[in-house]
Amino acid sequence: MTRFVLALQWSGRHSALDPAGPQAARIDSLWQFLWIVSAVVLAAVVAALLYASLHRRRHAEPEQAGAGTRTVVIGAVGLTVVILLVFLGLNFGTGRALTIPPDGAVQVRITGKQWWWEVTYPGNPPSYQVTTANELHVPVGEPVVVELGSSDVIHSFWPPDLVGKRDLIPGETASIWFQADRAGEYRAQCAEYCGHQHAKMALLIVAESRDSFDRWLARQRDSARTPADSLARRGQEVFLASSCVMCHTIRGTPAGSRIGPDLTHLASRRTIAAGTLPNTRGHLAGWILDPQRIKPGSRMPANPLAAGDLEALLAYLETLQ
Protein backbone atom coordinates (compact mmCIF):
# COMPACT_ATOMS: atom_id res chain seq x y z
CA MET A 1 0.00 0.00 0.00
CA THR A 2 1.27 3.44 -0.86
CA ARG A 3 2.35 5.31 2.19
CA PHE A 4 2.22 9.05 2.44
CA VAL A 5 4.16 9.82 5.55
CA LEU A 6 4.69 13.46 6.30
CA ALA A 7 7.61 13.36 8.69
CA LEU A 8 8.47 16.61 10.37
CA GLN A 9 11.89 16.07 11.83
CA TRP A 10 11.13 17.18 15.36
CA SER A 11 7.40 16.83 15.70
CA GLY A 12 6.52 13.29 14.73
CA ARG A 13 4.78 11.46 11.88
CA HIS A 14 1.44 12.59 10.58
CA SER A 15 -0.40 10.25 8.22
CA ALA A 16 -3.86 8.72 8.25
CA LEU A 17 -2.73 6.19 5.62
CA ASP A 18 -0.14 4.49 7.79
CA PRO A 19 -2.10 3.47 10.88
CA ALA A 20 -0.14 2.70 14.04
CA GLY A 21 -3.02 1.44 16.19
CA PRO A 22 -6.28 -0.55 15.96
CA GLN A 23 -8.57 2.51 15.82
CA ALA A 24 -6.65 4.14 12.98
CA ALA A 25 -6.47 0.73 11.25
CA ARG A 26 -10.28 0.43 11.32
CA ILE A 27 -10.70 3.92 9.92
CA ASP A 28 -8.08 3.14 7.29
CA SER A 29 -9.77 -0.08 6.14
CA LEU A 30 -13.17 1.66 6.05
CA TRP A 31 -11.69 4.37 3.83
CA GLN A 32 -9.91 1.83 1.60
CA PHE A 33 -13.20 -0.01 1.09
CA LEU A 34 -15.16 3.19 0.43
CA TRP A 35 -12.75 4.57 -2.12
CA ILE A 36 -12.23 1.28 -3.98
CA VAL A 37 -16.00 0.66 -4.31
CA SER A 38 -16.54 4.32 -5.25
CA ALA A 39 -13.80 4.10 -7.89
CA VAL A 40 -15.40 0.97 -9.41
CA VAL A 41 -18.82 2.72 -9.47
CA LEU A 42 -17.31 5.79 -11.09
CA ALA A 43 -15.59 3.64 -13.74
CA ALA A 44 -18.90 1.82 -14.45
CA VAL A 45 -20.81 5.11 -14.78
CA VAL A 46 -18.22 6.59 -17.14
CA ALA A 47 -18.20 3.38 -19.21
CA ALA A 48 -22.03 3.41 -19.46
CA LEU A 49 -21.96 7.07 -20.45
CA LEU A 50 -19.38 6.41 -23.19
CA TYR A 51 -21.31 3.37 -24.42
CA ALA A 52 -24.58 5.35 -24.51
CA SER A 53 -23.11 8.30 -26.37
CA LEU A 54 -21.41 6.03 -28.95
CA HIS A 55 -24.50 3.88 -29.57
CA ARG A 56 -27.03 6.71 -29.55
CA ARG A 57 -30.05 6.13 -31.76
CA ARG A 58 -31.10 9.19 -33.76
CA HIS A 59 -34.23 10.99 -32.50
CA ALA A 60 -34.81 8.42 -29.77
CA GLU A 61 -37.31 9.69 -27.14
CA PRO A 62 -37.14 8.56 -23.48
CA GLU A 63 -40.56 6.87 -23.67
CA GLN A 64 -39.23 4.73 -26.50
CA ALA A 65 -36.77 3.08 -24.14
CA GLY A 66 -37.03 -0.67 -24.44
CA ALA A 67 -37.62 -3.21 -21.67
CA GLY A 68 -33.87 -3.95 -21.61
CA THR A 69 -32.99 -0.34 -20.81
CA ARG A 70 -35.62 -0.21 -18.06
CA THR A 71 -34.17 -3.36 -16.45
CA VAL A 72 -30.71 -1.82 -16.51
CA VAL A 73 -31.94 1.42 -14.89
CA ILE A 74 -33.92 -0.39 -12.16
CA GLY A 75 -30.97 -2.73 -11.53
CA ALA A 76 -28.55 0.21 -11.23
CA VAL A 77 -30.84 2.07 -8.79
CA GLY A 78 -31.21 -1.11 -6.68
CA LEU A 79 -27.46 -1.69 -6.65
CA THR A 80 -26.87 1.93 -5.62
CA VAL A 81 -29.23 1.55 -2.67
CA VAL A 82 -27.53 -1.69 -1.60
CA ILE A 83 -24.06 -0.11 -1.83
CA LEU A 84 -25.17 2.92 0.20
CA LEU A 85 -26.72 0.66 2.87
CA VAL A 86 -23.50 -1.36 3.10
CA PHE A 87 -21.51 1.91 3.47
CA LEU A 88 -23.91 3.05 6.19
CA GLY A 89 -23.61 -0.24 8.10
CA LEU A 90 -19.81 -0.27 7.94
CA ASN A 91 -19.66 3.38 8.96
CA PHE A 92 -21.89 2.72 11.94
CA GLY A 93 -19.89 -0.37 12.97
CA THR A 94 -16.60 1.55 12.79
CA GLY A 95 -18.08 4.43 14.80
CA ARG A 96 -19.29 2.05 17.51
CA ALA A 97 -15.98 0.23 17.75
CA LEU A 98 -14.24 3.57 18.26
CA THR A 99 -16.53 4.90 20.99
CA ILE A 100 -16.37 2.17 23.63
CA PRO A 101 -13.12 2.21 25.60
CA PRO A 102 -11.99 -0.92 27.46
CA ASP A 103 -11.54 -0.86 31.24
CA GLY A 104 -8.20 -0.10 32.80
CA ALA A 105 -7.15 2.47 30.23
CA VAL A 106 -4.59 5.18 30.93
CA GLN A 107 -6.47 8.42 31.70
CA VAL A 108 -5.35 11.82 30.55
CA ARG A 109 -7.01 15.19 30.14
CA ILE A 110 -6.23 17.60 27.32
CA THR A 111 -7.39 21.21 27.33
CA GLY A 112 -7.24 23.20 24.10
CA LYS A 113 -6.00 26.76 24.39
CA GLN A 114 -5.28 29.40 21.79
CA TRP A 115 -2.84 28.03 20.50
CA TRP A 116 -1.41 25.18 22.52
CA TRP A 117 -2.44 22.04 24.43
CA GLU A 118 -2.44 21.60 28.18
CA VAL A 119 -1.93 17.94 29.11
CA THR A 120 -2.87 16.67 32.60
CA TYR A 121 -2.49 13.19 34.06
CA PRO A 122 -4.74 12.83 37.11
CA GLY A 123 -2.96 11.61 40.23
CA ASN A 124 -3.92 9.58 43.24
CA PRO A 125 -3.28 11.26 45.69
CA PRO A 126 -4.06 14.53 43.85
CA SER A 127 -0.57 15.86 44.55
CA TYR A 128 0.62 13.21 42.05
CA GLN A 129 -1.15 15.03 39.25
CA VAL A 130 1.13 15.88 36.36
CA THR A 131 0.66 18.91 34.13
CA THR A 132 2.64 19.49 30.98
CA ALA A 133 2.09 21.01 27.56
CA ASN A 134 2.14 20.08 23.90
CA GLU A 135 3.56 16.62 24.57
CA LEU A 136 1.50 13.54 25.39
CA HIS A 137 3.30 10.39 26.52
CA VAL A 138 1.54 7.03 26.31
CA PRO A 139 2.59 3.42 26.94
CA VAL A 140 2.73 1.26 23.80
CA GLY A 141 0.02 -1.38 23.37
CA GLU A 142 -2.26 0.01 26.08
CA PRO A 143 -5.57 1.81 25.62
CA VAL A 144 -5.52 5.51 26.45
CA VAL A 145 -8.67 7.50 27.18
CA VAL A 146 -8.29 11.21 26.48
CA GLU A 147 -10.78 13.57 28.06
CA LEU A 148 -11.07 16.69 25.95
CA GLY A 149 -12.08 20.19 26.94
CA SER A 150 -11.38 23.75 25.92
CA SER A 151 -10.92 26.97 27.85
CA ASP A 152 -11.61 29.37 24.99
CA VAL A 153 -12.91 28.37 21.54
CA ILE A 154 -13.60 25.10 19.75
CA HIS A 155 -10.51 23.10 18.86
CA SER A 156 -10.23 19.57 17.49
CA PHE A 157 -7.84 16.80 18.51
CA TRP A 158 -6.56 14.82 15.54
CA PRO A 159 -3.69 12.31 15.66
CA PRO A 160 -4.19 10.71 12.22
CA ASP A 161 -1.78 7.80 12.79
CA LEU A 162 -3.77 6.73 15.85
CA VAL A 163 -7.44 7.69 15.61
CA GLY A 164 -9.88 10.17 14.03
CA LYS A 165 -10.92 13.64 15.15
CA ARG A 166 -12.82 14.78 18.23
CA ASP A 167 -13.79 18.37 19.00
CA LEU A 168 -12.81 20.19 22.20
CA ILE A 169 -15.78 22.35 23.11
CA PRO A 170 -15.76 25.03 25.85
CA GLY A 171 -17.98 24.02 28.78
CA GLU A 172 -18.24 20.40 27.66
CA THR A 173 -16.19 17.27 28.13
CA ALA A 174 -15.77 14.88 25.25
CA SER A 175 -13.60 11.81 25.21
CA ILE A 176 -11.79 9.68 22.70
CA TRP A 177 -9.60 6.64 23.08
CA PHE A 178 -6.79 5.13 21.10
CA GLN A 179 -3.95 2.70 21.37
CA ALA A 180 -0.49 2.97 19.83
CA ASP A 181 0.82 -0.43 18.77
CA ARG A 182 4.15 0.86 17.53
CA ALA A 183 6.58 2.85 19.62
CA GLY A 184 7.42 6.18 18.09
CA GLU A 185 6.59 9.85 17.85
CA TYR A 186 3.31 10.88 16.32
CA ARG A 187 1.97 14.29 15.49
CA ALA A 188 -1.52 15.49 16.36
CA GLN A 189 -2.85 18.68 14.86
CA CYS A 190 -5.69 20.99 15.82
CA ALA A 191 -8.26 20.24 13.13
CA GLU A 192 -10.86 22.93 13.79
CA TYR A 193 -10.02 26.49 12.80
CA CYS A 194 -9.54 28.30 16.12
CA GLY A 195 -8.03 31.64 15.16
CA HIS A 196 -4.84 33.21 13.94
CA GLN A 197 -2.31 30.54 14.91
CA HIS A 198 -4.49 27.46 14.36
CA ALA A 199 -1.94 25.96 11.96
CA LYS A 200 0.81 26.21 14.59
CA MET A 201 -1.06 24.13 17.13
CA ALA A 202 0.46 20.67 17.06
CA LEU A 203 0.79 18.10 19.80
CA LEU A 204 3.61 15.58 19.93
CA ILE A 205 2.58 12.09 21.04
CA VAL A 206 5.37 9.88 22.31
CA ALA A 207 4.49 6.18 22.48
CA GLU A 208 7.04 4.28 24.55
CA SER A 209 7.43 1.12 26.61
CA ARG A 210 5.55 0.89 29.94
CA ASP A 211 8.86 1.24 31.77
CA SER A 212 9.94 4.44 30.07
CA PHE A 213 6.42 5.83 30.39
CA ASP A 214 6.38 5.21 34.16
CA ARG A 215 9.82 6.73 34.52
CA TRP A 216 8.75 9.77 32.50
CA LEU A 217 5.58 10.23 34.58
CA ALA A 218 7.50 9.93 37.86
CA ARG A 219 10.01 12.54 36.71
CA GLN A 220 7.22 14.92 35.63
CA ARG A 221 5.78 14.71 39.17
CA ASP A 222 8.87 16.25 40.72
CA SER A 223 9.01 19.94 41.48
CA ALA A 224 11.84 21.98 40.02
CA ARG A 225 14.94 22.22 42.18
CA THR A 226 16.75 25.48 42.86
CA PRO A 227 19.81 25.22 40.62
CA ALA A 228 23.25 24.85 42.19
CA ASP A 229 24.98 26.75 39.40
CA SER A 230 25.25 30.51 40.06
CA LEU A 231 24.36 31.62 36.51
CA ALA A 232 21.24 29.44 36.53
CA ARG A 233 20.36 30.72 39.98
CA ARG A 234 20.55 34.25 38.68
CA GLY A 235 18.31 33.10 35.79
CA GLN A 236 15.73 31.92 38.29
CA GLU A 237 15.77 35.38 39.87
CA VAL A 238 15.29 36.95 36.43
CA PHE A 239 12.34 34.64 35.81
CA LEU A 240 10.72 35.37 39.16
CA ALA A 241 11.28 39.13 38.83
CA SER A 242 9.88 39.31 35.26
CA SER A 243 6.38 39.18 33.89
CA CYS A 244 6.85 35.40 33.26
CA VAL A 245 5.32 34.61 36.67
CA MET A 246 2.04 36.24 35.64
CA CYS A 247 1.45 33.50 33.08
CA HIS A 248 3.59 30.45 33.84
CA THR A 249 3.95 27.81 36.54
CA ILE A 250 7.24 26.37 37.69
CA ARG A 251 6.39 24.02 40.55
CA GLY A 252 8.78 24.50 43.47
CA THR A 253 8.88 28.28 42.91
CA PRO A 254 6.29 31.01 43.62
CA ALA A 255 5.35 31.05 39.88
CA GLY A 256 1.92 29.45 39.70
CA SER A 257 -0.14 30.91 36.87
CA ARG A 258 -1.81 28.78 34.22
CA ILE A 259 -2.29 31.26 31.38
CA GLY A 260 0.70 29.78 29.55
CA PRO A 261 2.25 26.28 29.51
CA ASP A 262 3.61 24.77 32.75
CA LEU A 263 7.39 25.13 32.51
CA THR A 264 8.41 22.87 35.44
CA HIS A 265 9.90 20.33 33.01
CA LEU A 266 10.31 22.52 29.95
CA ALA A 267 13.78 21.18 29.15
CA SER A 268 12.43 17.61 28.89
CA ARG A 269 10.17 18.57 25.96
CA ARG A 270 11.20 18.16 22.35
CA THR A 271 9.40 21.19 20.98
CA ILE A 272 8.25 24.63 22.07
CA ALA A 273 5.19 26.68 21.15
CA ALA A 274 3.02 23.65 20.24
CA GLY A 275 5.36 21.93 17.80
CA THR A 276 6.37 25.17 16.12
CA LEU A 277 10.09 24.97 16.96
CA PRO A 278 12.54 22.35 18.20
CA ASN A 279 13.45 22.96 21.83
CA THR A 280 16.99 24.28 21.46
CA ARG A 281 18.72 27.15 23.21
CA GLY A 282 18.67 29.40 20.13
CA HIS A 283 14.98 28.84 19.40
CA LEU A 284 14.13 29.35 23.06
CA ALA A 285 15.99 32.67 23.07
CA GLY A 286 14.20 33.81 19.90
CA TRP A 287 10.85 32.77 21.34
CA ILE A 288 11.31 34.54 24.68
CA LEU A 289 12.57 37.77 23.11
CA ASP A 290 9.83 38.03 20.50
CA PRO A 291 7.12 35.34 20.33
CA GLN A 292 5.09 37.63 18.08
CA ARG A 293 7.58 37.18 15.24
CA ILE A 294 7.28 33.39 15.47
CA LYS A 295 3.54 33.10 16.24
CA PRO A 296 1.95 36.50 15.54
CA GLY A 297 -1.08 37.01 17.78
CA SER A 298 0.02 34.41 20.33
CA ARG A 299 -0.83 35.15 23.95
CA MET A 300 2.75 35.77 25.02
CA PRO A 301 4.16 39.32 24.72
CA ALA A 302 7.73 40.21 23.73
CA ASN A 303 10.33 40.34 26.53
CA PRO A 304 13.12 42.79 25.76
CA LEU A 305 15.62 41.34 28.24
CA ALA A 306 19.18 42.56 28.65
CA ALA A 307 21.71 40.13 27.11
CA GLY A 308 23.12 39.06 30.48
CA ASP A 309 19.66 38.44 31.91
CA LEU A 310 18.63 36.43 28.86
CA GLU A 311 21.73 34.26 29.09
CA ALA A 312 21.08 33.57 32.78
CA LEU A 313 17.39 32.87 32.10
CA LEU A 314 18.28 30.36 29.36
CA ALA A 315 20.76 28.64 31.68
CA TYR A 316 17.98 28.35 34.25
CA LEU A 317 15.37 27.04 31.80
CA GLU A 318 17.85 24.37 30.67
CA THR A 319 17.95 23.00 34.23
CA LEU A 320 14.19 22.31 34.11
CA GLN A 321 14.63 18.65 33.10
Ligand code: HEC
Ligand atom coordinates in the same frame (compact mmCIF):
# COMPACT_ATOMS: atom_id res chain seq x y z
C1 HEC B 1 0.88 37.29 29.19
C2 HEC B 1 1.25 35.92 29.46
C3 HEC B 1 2.69 35.47 29.27
C4 HEC B 1 3.83 36.07 29.75
C5 HEC B 1 3.99 37.38 30.50
C6 HEC B 1 4.92 35.16 29.39
N1 HEC B 1 4.42 34.07 28.72
FE1 HEC B 1 5.48 32.52 28.01
N2 HEC B 1 3.81 31.77 27.11
C7 HEC B 1 2.55 32.29 27.22
C8 HEC B 1 1.66 31.56 26.37
C9 HEC B 1 0.16 31.81 26.20
C10 HEC B 1 2.44 30.58 25.73
C11 HEC B 1 1.96 29.57 24.68
C12 HEC B 1 2.07 30.24 23.33
C13 HEC B 1 1.75 29.37 22.18
O1 HEC B 1 2.36 28.29 22.03
O2 HEC B 1 0.92 29.77 21.36
C14 HEC B 1 3.78 30.74 26.23
C15 HEC B 1 4.86 29.91 25.87
C16 HEC B 1 6.10 29.97 26.46
C17 HEC B 1 7.15 29.00 26.25
C18 HEC B 1 7.05 27.76 25.39
C19 HEC B 1 6.53 26.64 26.26
C20 HEC B 1 6.17 25.38 25.51
O3 HEC B 1 6.28 24.32 26.11
O4 HEC B 1 5.75 25.46 24.35
C21 HEC B 1 8.21 29.41 27.01
C22 HEC B 1 9.56 28.72 27.13
C23 HEC B 1 7.83 30.62 27.67
N3 HEC B 1 6.55 30.93 27.33
C24 HEC B 1 8.66 31.33 28.53
C25 HEC B 1 8.35 32.58 29.05
C26 HEC B 1 9.27 33.40 29.79
C27 HEC B 1 10.70 33.03 30.11
C28 HEC B 1 8.60 34.55 30.10
C29 HEC B 1 9.13 35.77 30.84
C30 HEC B 1 10.32 36.39 30.29
C31 HEC B 1 7.23 34.42 29.58
N4 HEC B 1 7.14 33.22 28.95
C32 HEC B 1 6.26 35.37 29.70
C33 HEC B 1 2.18 33.35 28.01
C34 HEC B 1 3.06 34.23 28.62
Ligand SMILES: [Cu+2]
Ligand atom coordinates in the same frame (compact mmCIF):
# COMPACT_ATOMS: atom_id res chain seq x y z
CU1 LIG C 1 -7.31 25.06 15.75
